[in-house]
Amino acid sequence: MTAEYRRLRVALLGAGAVGSQVASLLLRHGDELADRAGAALELAGIAVRDVDAPRDVELPKELFTTDADSLILGSDIVIELIGGIEPARANILLALGSGADVVTANKALLATHGPELFEAADRVGASVYYEAAAAGAIPIIRPLRDSLAGDRVVRIMGIVNGTTNYILDRMDTEGADFAEVLADAQRLGYAEADPTADVEGYDAAQKAAILASLAFHTAVPLDAVHREGISSITASMIEEARAAGFVIKLLAVCERIEANGAESISVRVYPALVPQSHPLANVHGANNAVFVEAEAAGPLMFYGAGAGGVQTASAVLGDVVSAARRHIAGGVGVGESTRANLPIVPIGHVTTRYQITLQVADAAGVLATVAGILSDGGVSVATVVQTVEGESEPTARLIIGTHRATEEALSATVDALAESSVVERVVSVLRVEGE
């Protein structure tokens, strides 16, 4: 059935959770994929460190090799699923140098060495495909690069890390605390033994850099992404958020803003208050969603599984078919457009609304003092809710919703509040997004 097709040799680097599923699907659905690609996709080999390591899926022994370089040099399409920087970077550069197209799910590598890889591809007219690197199985790269190419993206707000969404969602539904849910998530396999990359927002920051680069046609280096994690989020913060009509989500926000009179962008990852009525508020469990606002298209949302071996394999194989079609159709690959090259604004100049929760003495004049400090700091108050706790020595909580203010102004004002004698404790400061 596939005899009529030209054969393309596909090299797979790595046979972990995603790689073994990619190999399995390539072998099982070969005929169907050939019909769609217009080329027979021959899995030429799988390069791994240890040929005898246990795999998630049973695969023919004879495909495995430890000689990645030879495999790469004999292939038309190279799928890199090793992860990390080296040897993934060297492997991809070798593949591109030999004229092969590359498919990768390596967000860490793209966020740090993306421009180097794209330039190497451009030099030989090859392409780097990376649909699986931004939001797992959710098709977001093609919509941003192609479907919205005639539009102007104004803002992206993404839930792009399944582990943190799972943890925050369970904290929300169970009223449980962070450490408790994290431990359970680790037990269930939703979080790694070392959860830092997820929980502290590093993974989301890599994805934010990739999405912002694409959406704003600007190379966004990883260190230009402001990053905060969710380890300081408490059960009571989530409860207070709910009472005020919000849920707390770890968001990757990529925004086109005006700064110093010039068109600029901001890229940031932090836990934020999202109105319960916003589509992102209803993204539960380990799911991901990317909310995109474009000038002409208006609001769009893309929703699905953000991770998982077989889900991510779907995105990888979509890229393999695209690469194969390009091989057959001829022509050079689609390069990355970074021509807009917009300045990236530091977090201090970004404006959002905030919700500040203070523990204060339950005494006359406290609200006036707090209001005065906010006003002096240039932070304008939109709402105040006061709750009183305890009977013998009552303390009060002030939950202050601000109008839009810069991070700089807000941060200085929160410092001033913390030093004030009427404020016992700054309980939390959270940004509000998606209003």
Add this chain to the structure above:
Amino acid sequence: MTAEYRRLRVALLGAGAVGSQVASLLLRHGDELADRAGAALELAGIAVRDVDAPRDVELPKELFTTDADSLILGSDIVIELIGGIEPARANILLALGSGADVVTANKALLATHGPELFEAADRVGASVYYEAAAAGAIPIIRPLRDSLAGDRVVRIMGIVNGTTNYILDRMDTEGADFAEVLADAQRLGYAEADPTADVEGYDAAQKAAILASLAFHTAVPLDAVHREGISSITASMIEEARAAGFVIKLLAVCERIEANGAESISVRVYPALVPQSHPLANVHGANNAVFVEAEAAGPLMFYGAGAGGVQTASAVLGDVVSAARRHIAGGVGVGESTRANLPIVPIGHVTTRYQITLQVADAAGVLATVAGILSDGGVSVATVVQTVEGESEPTARLIIGTHRATEEALSATVDALAESSVVERVVSVLRVEGE
């Protein structure tokens, strides 16, 4: 700034709500689009029937012409936004014959003459782009054709008609009846003076044919799509649905099923009961959403504005940029893959769950008689709720939820119920989707 780029001549056919926005965006964002396309996009002219007709947007008079053929023959990319079958079909064939790429939002034409257009494009290595034809501004064509090319789509459930979703949503929130809301929707511009195409599901059926063709790599002719509209939906049906945990949505369902032992597909449009917890249940107003289930990727959802001049223009311009990139990169276009060519199953062989509402006499033995008729018809009962109304001459309502049954079996059984002496009236029969 764009002097370095090769110039591509773009012809626009039609200057209605979408066309005038496309022209305006092309003229305003020319430099930005050139950077993304790698080519300067020159709007060579706008072919219209009446040069002096009023337009939504002010456009340079000298661009207008009534000579579509000359404009087409001098262009690299032709944007067809006339709608309807002729002269759109002839124009597109002329454009493809001359080697131009075509961008169209014409769902009626694609659903009826798609294969003819795609073959004409294939013969010369050109492409037909139609992102705007399936779900307005929502990027769904590229995700189906490219991102999911390595996966197997199992099911698509789409809210692809904004007018009917607007009407059903208002009926749901206001408890109002169909005719009342339709009249108001017409007054507000959400529905046409002749609402037939929207309200009776013709528009949704065209989109279903396009989506199914793409998802299942099978040419799906429009007359193979089973179609029902929403004009028979009443306020009380919506109320009963809500009480049972459902909302009523007009769905385009494209499904891979097994029939007579062979892999087949079903494509159908009808109002269906959707569980309130399903993501599609929360699509409000005139918005659209396409829910896709794929074997490996799992459930995905694409959400956004389904119509509107400037929103649809975003999708059209994305296609124009893609066409321009292909012109610059060289190579042949991506043809439509219809190699799978799966049989399309008639509606009678499709199985779903149903909810049947009957008005019956409030007498002993009625339930037993009804249950007997269902059982004789091969329709198995999952749930029964009985409500009694009136005091002097009480009548009861039986709301019967069935297990999965074929349309054929269901339809014969409903006929038998209607003829039974214990059944006063078959109030409604609705399918349940998305469980």
